Amino acid sequence: MESLTKASLRVCPFVKSHSTAAMKKLAKNSSLVNEAAMCPIMGPAIEAKRSYTQASKFVSAQATDSIKVTKLNHDATVKSNNNINLSSNEIATDYNGFFENELNKKRIDNSYRFFNNINRLAKEFPKAHLQNEEDKVMVWCSNDYLGMGKNQEVFNQMIKTMETYGVGAGGTRNIAGHNRHAINLESEIAALHKKEGALVFSSCFVANDAILSLFGKQFKDLVIFSDELNHASMIQGIKNSRAKKHIFKHNDLNHLESQLAMYPKSTPKIIAFESVYSMCGSVAPIEKMCDLAEKYGALTFLDEVHAVGMYGPHGAGVAEHLDFKAHLNSGISSPNYKTVMDRVDMITGTLGKSFGVVGGYLAADKNLIDWIRSFAPGFIFTTSLPPAVMSGLSTSIRIVRKNIEDRVNQQKNVKYVKQQFKEIGIPVIPNPSHIVPLLVGNAADAKKASDALLNKYKIYVQAINFPTVSTGEERLRITPSPHHDKEICDQLIESVDQLWNELNLKRVNDWENIGGHCGVGSVSQNPLENLWTEEFLQLTNKDLNPNVLNPVIEQLEVSSGIKI
Known part of the structure; x- marks a missing residue:
């Protein structure tokens, strides 16, 4: 090292520019080595002597090759000398x-996912074709619950808007993407849920993530209480919020209350859960x-993604369904009392399932909507949905609102399929909704069942496995629509x-024998009454209040910003 030190004294600008006293001071406070590591001569030498125990910082990691230096300019050399490695x-x-190892793990435990090439046919819904256009299958697992993705009126409206305004939005809402179509759509959503305002996002995943994460960042000491079966979007939002969280057992009110009671009423809280x-x-x-939210000072965050369009007299979801007759009678107006839907603080939903297009939204009071609009990065920095998409969605919501017969027909098909499966012992996980989950119980058999239905019977039902459901609870998930008539249902x-x-899968009595x-097969399981009662299933479009047919809906000021 002595020869290196002498070389440094002759050529190093840093050494030349520092007194001996300054050098000694650097040595005493352990800064000398750090400074030397930046030197084109000392740096490589130090690196060559280093014994690696951990990763080097980028700036300090030097090549061990010797470097010939002729004329040195210390600063310029460090910044730009291309000869230094x-x-x-x-x-x-x-x-x-790493990637290969992780993928192999999923293949071994049968949770690796294959995406089937399914091309839905608008004119033949619920049919689709596979890679070969002649190879057609019947789709039984679509979330286009009402078939609005093929609705001709929606299609025509989107084409008309596209011809006038183009195919894209042009940017984020705050720069180039705000327009009459966004304002109209948010007005329709607010009217559907009978709220003061609404905000449209690129998806409900983005909406849930953006809203929950913002609350955690803006409310000091926020605590979020989350149902254990909540969707991944809410889980992600809660993680990103960095707020304290409690996970309560699924739909367990006692467990939830025990958690809420741990905190003063003044502590900000959110209860996050889904309807279906x-x-x-x-x-x-x-x-x-x-x-519980009112008792303990919490806000309610309700995800109605798998309920909007299908529940309530106008398709606003389960919250509307719980005051069914009152909303049926009042139509687009609010009943003369505070309903369950009024009591829910935040309702999120999707525009890509029952409404048949794409997007997500939040409906709430105008101040909350304005706050999200003004502060949520997930909204502010995301390109807006195209005008044609939003125009088509406004039309779709209006059609769904005034067409209770689609909701009724879907529920009748659901009831028929569940009843027929029950009679032959097919294990349907009991529930009061439109979802028909067939319990298989392991990933390998679920995949075999899905493949066999597709390849042999021309029926598409995707297998559901971990992490969407817990290991050992793998299933096939069937979703009847109004367009799956009796003949199609019987084929299924x-x-x-x-x-x-053929696969020797467990039926109800097999599950019952093991407890x-x-x-499924639980003796203590009480029969669940469907949300759509026999009385509701007799309703037709003629029973709707005429004010829902072609309502004039006032545009929302909050969509653009509230002027003071």
């Missing part, structure tokens, strides 16, 4: 090996959730019956 002599991470849980079909006790029932025999699972 700043790479480390450590071994780089094997990224590809899409993989099991269970329904939240919304009214009782609101009771016969095919599933044969398949269960039941997921509610």
Whole structure:
């Protein structure tokens, strides 16, 4: 090192410009080595002597090759000398090996996912074709619950708007994407849920994430209480919020209250839950959730993604359904008392399922909407939905609102399929909603069942496995629509019956013999009454209040910003 020190004294600008006293001071406070590491001469030498125990910082990681230096300018050399190799002599991470290892784990535990090439046919819904256009299958797992994705009126409106305004939005809402179509759509959504305002997002995943994460960042000491079966979007939002959280047992009010009671009423809180849980079909006790929220000073965050369009006389979801007759009579107006839907603080929903297009939204009081609009990065920095999409969605909501017969017909098909499966012992996880989950119980058999239905019976039902559901609760998830008539339903029932025999899958009595699972074969399981009662299933479009047919809906000021 002595020869290196002498070389430094002759040529190093840093050494030349520092007195001996200054150098001694640097040595005493351990800064000398750091400074030397920046030197083109000392740096490589130090690096060559280093014993690696951890990753080097980028700036300090030097090549071990010797470097010939002729004329030195210290600052310029550090910044721009292309002859200096700043790479480390450590071994780089094997990224590809990591990817391959993780994928192999999923293949071994049968949770690896294959995406089938399914091309839905607008004119033949609910049919689709596979890669070959002649190879057609019947789709039984679509979330286009009402078939609005093929609605001709929506289609025509989107084409008309596209011809005038183009195919894109041009940017985010705050820069180039705000327009009459966004204002109209948010007005329609607010009217549907009978709220003061609404805000449209690119998806409901983005909406849930953006809203919950913002609350955590803006409310000090916020605590979020989340149902254990909540969707991944809410889980992600809660994680990103960095707020304290409690996970309560699914729909367990006692467990939730025990958690709420741990905090003063003054502590800011959110109870986050769904109305219809899409993989099991269970329904939240919304009214009782609101009771607890009011008792303990919490806001309610309700995800109605798998309920909007299908529940309530106008398709506003389960919250509307709980005051069914009052909303049926009042139509687009509000009943003369505070309803369950009024009591829910935040309602999120999707525009890509029952409304048949794409997008997500929040409906709430105008101040809350304005706050989200003004502060949520997930809204502010995301390109707006195209005008044609929003125009088509406004039309779709108006059609769905005034067409109770689609909701009724869907529920009748659901009831028929569930009843037929019950009679032949096919294990349907019990629930009061439109979801028909067939319990299989392991990933390998679920995949085999899905493949066999597709390849042999020309029926598409995707297998559901971990992490969407817990290991050991794998299932096939069936979602009847108004367009799955009796003949189509009978084909499904016969095919599933044969398949269960071919693969020797457990039927209800088999699950009962081992004590039941997921509610199937459980002796203590009480029969669940469908949300759509026999009385409601007799309704037609003529029973709707005429004010829902072509309502004039006032545009929302909050969509553009409230002027003071």
